[in-house]
Amino acid sequence: MHAYRTQTCADLTAADVGKTVRLSGWVHRVRDHGGILFIDLRDTYGVTQLLCDPDSDAFADVEKVRAEWCIRIDGEVKARDPQLVNPKLPTGEIEVFVREIEVLGAAKELPLQVFGDQEYPEETRLKYRYLDLRREAMQKNMTLRSNVVRSMRQRMWDQGFREFQTPIITASSPEGARDFLVPSRLHPGKFYALPQAPQQFKQLIMVSGYDKYFQIAPCFRDEDPRADRSPTDFYQLDLEMSFVEQQDVFDMIQPVIGGIFEEFGGGRKVDQTWEQISYRDAALWYGTDKPDLRNPIKMQVVSEHFAGSGFAIFAKLLEQDGTEVRAIPAPGGGSRKFCDRMNAFAQQQGLPGMGYIFWRDQGEGMEAAGPLAKNIGPERTEAIRQQLGLNVGDAAFFLGGKPEAFEGVAGRARTVIGEELNLTDKDRFAFAWIVDFPIYARDEETGKIDFEHNPFSMPQGGMEALQGDPLDVLGFQYDLACNGYELVSGAIRNHKPEIMFKAFEIAGYGKEEVEKRFGGMVNAFQYGAPPHGGCAAGIDRIVMLLADEANIREVIMFPMNQRAEDLMMGAPSEPMNEQLRELRLRVLPPEA
Numbered sequence: 001m002h003a004y005r006t007q008t009c010a011d012l013t014a015a016d017v018g019k020t021v022r023l024s025g026w027v028h029r030v031r032d033h034g035g036i037l038f039i040d041l042r043d044t045y046g047v048t049q050l051l052c053d054p055d056s057d058a059f060a061d062v063e064k065v066r067a068e069w070c071i072r073i074d075g076e077v078k079a080r081d082p083q084l085v086n087p088k089l090p091t092g093e094i095e096v097f098v099r100e101i102e103v104l105g106a107a108k109e110l111p112l113q114v115f116g117d118q119e120y121p122e123e124t125r126l127k128y129r130y131l132d133l134r135r136e137a138m139q140k141n142m143t144l145r146s147n148v149v150r151s152m153r154q155r156m157w158d159q160g161f162r163e164f165q166t167p168i169i170t171a172s173s174p175e176g177a178r179d180f181l182v183p184s185r186l187h188p189g190k191f192y193a194l195p196q197a198p199q200q201f202k203q204l205i206m207v208s209g210y211d212k213y214f215q216i217a218p219c220f221r222d223e224d225p226r227a228d229r230s231p232t233d234f235y236q237l238d239l240e241m242s243f244v245e246q247q248d249v250f251d252m253i254q255p256v257i258g259g260i261f262e263e264f265g266g267g268r269k270v271d272q273t274w275e276q277i278s279y280r281d282a283a284l285w286y287g288t289d290k291p292d293l294r295n296p297i298k299m300q301v302v303s304e305h306f307a308g309s310g311f312a313i314f315a316k317l318l319e320q321d322g323t324e325v326r327a328i329p330a331p332g333g334g335s336r337k338f339c340d341r342m343n344a345f346a347q348q349q350g351l352p353g354m355g356y357i358f359w360r361d362q363g364e365g366m367e368a369a370g371p372l373a374k375n376i377g378p379e380r381t382e383a384i385r386q387q388l389g390l391n392v393g394d395a396a397f398f399l400g401g402k403p404e405a406f407e408g409v410a411g412r413a414r415t416v417i418g419e420e421l422n423l424t425d426k427d428r429f430a431f432a433w434i435v436d437f438p439i440y441a442r443d444e445e446t447g448k449i450d451f452e453h454n455p456f457s458m459p460q461g462g463m464e465a466l467q468g469d470p471l472d473v474l475g476f477q478y479d480l481a482c483n484g485y486e487l488v489s490g491a492i493r494n495h496k497p498e499i500m501f502k503a504f505e506i507a508g509y510g511k512e513e514v515e516k517r518f519g520g521m522v523n524a525f526q527y528g529a530p531p532h533g534g535c536a537a538g539i540d541r542i543v544m545l546l547a548d549e550a551n552i553r554e555v556i557m558f559p560m561n562q563r564a565e566d567l568m569m570g571a572p573s574e575p576m577n578e579q580l581r582e583l584r585l586r587v588l589p590p591e592a
Helices: 122-127 136-158 199-207 246-264 279-286 312-317 336-348 371-376 378-388 403-420 497-506 511-524 539-546 577-583
Strands: 020-033 036-042 047-052 070-079 094-105 180-183 191-194 212-220 233-242 275-278 324-330 355-361 366-369 395-401 431-435 440-442 449-451 477-482 485-492 532-538
Touching: 020 047, 020 094, 047 070, 136 212, 136 233, 136 246, 136 539, 199 212, 199 233, 199 511, 199 532, 233 246, 233 539, 246 431, 246 477, 246 485, 246 532, 246 539, 275 279, 279 403, 279 431, 312 395, 324 378, 324 403, 336 355, 336 395, 336 403, 355 371, 355 378, 366 378, 371 378, 378 395, 395 403, 477 532, 485 539, 497 511, 532 539
Parallel strands: 047 094, 275 431
Antiparallel strands: 020 036, 020 070, 036 047, 070 094, 180 191, 212 233, 233 532, 324 395, 355 366, 355 395, 431 477, 440 449, 477 485, 485 532
16 A cells, blocks of 8 residues: 555545545544544545544544644545535545544644635735645635646647747846846856846847747746736746737737636636727727726717816816816716715825716706706717717716826726726626837936837837837837736837837937847847747736736735745845855945
């Protein structure tokens, strides 16, 4: 007989009745029913019920075991009484009478319970993550994650991609976030960096003649944490292709990502048509570049109805350059109570409020109500209603000013309206490609032109596009949004050195600086670089959506906390003096 088990805790059925078996696992819970002890024994595969009474030589030892002790038992498989069969368990028809027990690992008093659905502070869960990971919900999430990664790999191989690994220790590179620097012992005063992404290496793989590359890649960024983002490291499905245009990348990745959501989405609908929305339209219609299309609300510009109107706030606002008024339609939101609630929401977001109009039936016809309706008059309110396609029982909310100042609040208001009015289809995964990102933006304070998005993207129109107004230059860059999250980001790359130098020159980076920062890639592009492009999909975020979790730490096995601390391992920690001397480093005391 095997030293620890002949079966797992999910294997035994009625066909095994009468057999002598050996099982190992954790004590999930212990129940004492009038001198008969019942133990639910758990391993990663399932649960088997054990029982023991004073007739067993092991009874005295079984009495001592407590929750989460790791044990090995020998026993006899017995059929449960028909009325005690548990149809929810694969092993629900049987139980094992314990004849012998060995304690493999006793457990101290538990800081958190594995059995049950108790809520614990996140700090406790992360400090004792190895116990937290034993819980059923976490076991499901980690199994889901593993299965998703396996399926991703297979789908990529099926499309003719090969998996290659890129370096973990490399040079610092501006990718939009802070690097984690690694001091060099052999080169005092110099530092490596952990890669924010395999961006340059995967492009170099294309230059090296490998047509299709992918990798389940670890990425490291010293970022401020959010619920949907890890503050230190994350994993992505990273890929690159040669001799492709933007649509080729879309056509390749859709069956991979869509297939993953169909396979692991639990029966939820997965959109088959993924529309392409320009970055500017996404900001206008949804107030964000990662829209949740499950919500049907689409915002519209209604400035013409307020210009020169009796509503002085908007009328005067529209006399200034670059301002506009936008409406958020709210089908079914036509009550003063709901409108007041949304106005309060806007105030919580730091705005003075949100204007509104709602339409009600007064018996003799439809009436527009609310402060705005009184100020602008019936003709303008009717024109607004017709433009927005609204009817009795509906409402509209209005925000004005420079779009960049209110777009974020408008987007959040749209989300709240969709949820409160039950307009958002929760049983669906809705995808959209966001395209035509601007390459440059002007800093409002300094007036300086800098990169708005990925500096390695090919400008639409090539060199010719860079001769005009930089703020009009769009890139072959794209994101895939799903249910309000960015899942994929990518671009067709700028593979021509002369276009790259010009693109960086516009943003204030001279040729010498570009060669210093990106010398490896720029040099390689002078030796026959193919047109190429690709993207990267965030694995943690994909699994978070599939698991229906709101916090990304629920799908990462050993995450950091909100302060980028590993409470279990004690990281970050202070280095020893010997380490600092060897690296010729000195640590300055923190600023007061």
